[in-house]
Amino acid sequence: MRKIKLKIPATVANLVCGFDILGMAIHEPYDEMEFKLLETPEIIIRHKDSFGLPEKPTENVAGVVLLKIQEYLNLKKGFEVIINKKIKPGSGLGSSAASAAGAAIGANELLGNIFTKEELVYFAMFGEELASGVKHADNIAPCIFGGITLVKSSNLIDIIPLNSPDLLVTAVHPQVEVKTSDARQILKKNILLKDAIEQWGNIAGLVAGIQNNDFGLIGRSLNDVIVEPIRSILIPRFNDIKENSLELGALGGGISGSGPSIFMISEKEEIAQKIADMMKSVYNEIDIESFVYVSKINPSGIKIIEN
Amino acid sequence: MRKIKLKIPATVANLVCGFDILGMAIHEPYDEMEFKLLETPEIIIRHKDSFGLPEKPTENVAGVVLLKIQEYLNLKKGFEVIINKKIKPGSGLGSSAASAAGAAIGANELLGNIFTKEELVYFAMFGEELASGVKHADNIAPCIFGGITLVKSSNLIDIIPLNSPDLLVTAVHPQVEVKTSDARQILKKNILLKDAIEQWGNIAGLVAGIQNNDFGLIGRSLNDVIVEPIRSILIPRFNDIKENSLELGALGGGISGSGPSIFMISEKEEIAQKIADMMKSVYNEIDIESFVYVSKINPSGIKIIEN
Known part of the structure; x- marks a missing residue:
């Protein structure tokens, strides 16, 4: 059974004057997520960290993203995910986006890279919706695309990856x-x-x-x-x-x-x-x-x- | 006596969403201005066109720019300027900016290119002030720099020349x-x-x-x-x-x-x-x-x- 491990960076949204449109990925802190593809349609979420986040898939940011992907593909397989969260929830450093974007990228990798980055953003936004009530891509976009990203529209998923200055x-x-x-x-x-x-x-x-x-x-x-x-x-x-x-x-x-x-x-x-x-x-x-x-x-x- | 002739393009300010900050130079229509350096400190303005614009230097957009340059340099020489205006006043295509920017560039050329582009914008803004009551660089900046320009601040003259797409x-x-x-x-x-x-x-x-x-x-x-x-x-x-x-x-x-x-x-x-x-x-x-x-x-x- 194939296993992968991801390193998912913290992100800075609302980049000063770029309120609601510009975000940036950094290196520290970062989460780790381990993924296993299961032959049964279960979603199993476990946390290695001690933040006490819910592990029930419908109540977990990564879980709802995986459920959406399963539903979209009518997938008979499932995922086991172990999350080691180091980006503290509530820090303003894109903790929920990391779980959401990580789930989308992890599933996509195990399924043979079937989605575009825009599609991954689409799925990951369901995680943000669970976390904050709003489907927004401010943190997800830089997490998935890297560097500094412009989210021109979350509704139409119009994301423009900008440069990544050496700063x-x-x-x-x-x-x-x-x-x-x-x-x-x-x-x-x-x-x-x-x-x-x-x-x-x-x-x-x-x-x-x-x-x-x-x-x-x-x-x-x-x-x-x-x-x-x-x-x-x-x-x-x-x-x-x-x-x-x-x-x-x-x-x-x-x-x-x-x-x-x-x-x-x-x-x-x-x-x-x-x-x-x-x-x-x-x-x-x-x-x-x-x-x-x-x-x-x-x-x-x-x-x-x-x- | 050295004579020069300038071709000064129309400009589009308030570039759609870039209200008050983005401007663009085009090729058509354009003004022509002929400049002669005079050994006496006179400023002579004449129009070849028939728009009936004032020719008295203190009431003419190009005139006030030349007077400012004269004053700044404590210059004992003067300028004769013949304007053939084809950018219609009141068109919204940067007619006054053309005269103002043209005056600054023309004088600078005859004086041996002593000013930076930012300084030329500074002088030209006195012409815009005469024309509209406001010292703004929205049209002057693309007229002097070419292409599409960002005027981040008219007060501090912070002008960023952007690219000039082939459009x-x-x-x-x-x-x-x-x-x-x-x-x-x-x-x-x-x-x-x-x-x-x-x-x-x-x-x-x-x-x-x-x-x-x-x-x-x-x-x-x-x-x-x-x-x-x-x-x-x-x-x-x-x-x-x-x-x-x-x-x-x-x-x-x-x-x-x-x-x-x-x-x-x-x-x-x-x-x-x-x-x-x-x-x-x-x-x-x-x-x-x-x-x-x-x-x-x-x-x-x-x-x-x-x-």
């Missing part, structure tokens, strides 16, 4: 809870046209900078005048972390997903590491436990590490 | 008046966040499409959900022109600047020409005179044609 990402996950629903509700339904224009100037600059590997332009464009000023109040010491990071030489950064994780992009390993140390000590000062990750932008997304 | 532009100028002030006033100050997100997804797609020469992506991204639905009501038969163009095979298009000109982008000369014929006949039907132009996107902007 470092420092992410900190402070152990506080930010509910996605709160993060959504706090946003204003109406915004000023002049702010929107500033935002889309930054988005245009960011995409051009990403495509041209123009790091200066990326830095000048990593500026969110609409969402960050509101959502950042939910994250302790956000402004300090951001200001300190810029002083240490970060190109820019912001809230990862809907938080509470914060990420910062920089050109050099040395700067990325200094930012990591600073983040850790800022949260130590106020007795909030935190996890800090430093890695490059991940150009390839999910990797099959045992085949 | 055709059909533009129609119906002989109706749309005052820039009306076109501005009609816009709402507040917009829905969800519309803004759709718009910036399109902008991101458009910039990625332009940079990658992905014409399909350009077509899917040429969609403005914020400004066009409001401003288009000021332009007779806008919706017919747009729908017909898309049926004929246009990638997309919209209002040029603040109108009344409409432009459509297509991949093939044959389609661009069919769109031109259609535009002409739509306005003929309702007895509105119109001028139609077909040309490629202009990769180089202003050209010195006699030196």
Whole structure:
């Protein structure tokens, strides 16, 4: 019986000014998933980690994706999946997307690569729907395509893989809870046209900078005048972390997903590491436990590490 | 005495979803300007055309740009400029920007190329200020840099020249008046966040499409959900022109600047020409005179044609 093992990266959605459209894969943290194809139509999910996530397939993010694939293909076979989750649920680093995208890629690999990447996104979005109530591809797309991705539309699955600039990402996950629903509700339904224009100037600059590997332009464009000023109040010491990071030489950064994780992009390993140390000590000062990750932008997304 | 002659292209600002940030140079129509350096500090402006534009330097778009350059350099020399304007004032095709940018480039050439392109934009914006009350670089930037340009900020003159895809532009100028002030006033100050997100997804797609020469992506991204639905009501038969163009095979298009000109982008000369014929006949039907132009996107902007 064929077995495979996947390494599934964390992802950063809502890339500063690219709220709801731009996401990015990183290397650290990452989940591992082991897959076995079963001759019976069972779906068996087991967790090696201790997050206490449900293992019943209809209640598990990976489970519902596998059930959808089974249903779509009218498949008489099943899957056994062992998940070793290291991307903490609720971190804002694409934990549910990792399980959902991993399930889609794992099943596809065992079935002989029968689906396109867009189809894998389609299936994986059922996992996101279970996790958050919304079928969105912001984290799934970079997880599957790698690098930085533009999700022009989740409805029509119009995903544009952008470039993957050779840059470092420092992410900190402070152990506080930010509910996605709160993060959504706090946003204003109406915004000023002049702010929107500033935002889309930054988005245009960011995409051009990403495509041209123009790091200066990326830095000048990593500026969110609409969402960050509101959502950042939910994250302790956000402004300090951001200001300190810029002083240490970060190109820019912001809230990862809907938080509470914060990420910062920089050109050099040395700067990325200094930012990591600073983040850790800022949260130590106020007795909030935190996890800090430093890695490059991940150009390839999910990797099959045992085949 | 050295004389030069410039060919200065029309420009399309507010490139569909890229309201206030993206502009594009085309080949047709274009202005001509002849420059002579004078040993006395006079500024002499003359028009070969019959638009009746003021020739007094302080009241002329080119004149104020030359006066600014003179003042900046404390220059004891002057300029004689003969303008043959073919880009009709009030067309929405960058007529004032052509005079302003032409003046800056012409003076710079006669003075031995002492300014950067950004500095030329800086001087040319004084001409736009005279014409419209606002120092903006939306048309000046593509006129000076060529191709498609992103103006991330007019205040700091942050201009990013994008690619110049090998595409055709059909533009129609119906002989109706749309005052820039009306076109501005009609816009709402507040917009829905969800519309803004759709718009910036399109902008991101458009910039990625332009940079990658992905014409399909350009077509899917040429969609403005914020400004066009409001401003288009000021332009007779806008919706017919747009729908017909898309049926004929246009990638997309919209209002040029603040109108009344409409432009459509297509991949093939044959389609661009069919769109031109259609535009002409739509306005003929309702007895509105119109001028139609077909040309490629202009990769180089202003050209010195006699030196």
